[in-house]
């Protein structure tokens with residue numbers, strides 16, 4: 289989802305809470321909670337984009353095709369290996 293799409297979505301939305309491990313410059317780990325509003329059709333990658341664009345610009349993750357082809361957005365969620373562009377949030 290592009291920044292323009294994030295700002296202009298219409299229709300039903302949902303509240304999403306993600307807990308993401310963050311590491312500071314001293315190597316200290318912290319499980320940080322982000323609560324955002326997202327469109328009902330959003331996938332995990334869309335929600336990560338919303339967090340990065342609107343709440344925490346330091347969040348970093350990989351992505352490329354957004355079509356479940358390249359594998360760039362592979363990550364772990366709830367202990368499972370997933371593709372962020374495939375994982376629906378609703």
Ligand code: FES
Pocket residue numbers: 351352353354355356357358359360361362371372373374
């Ligand atoms: S961005 Fe390519 S598989 Fe998700």
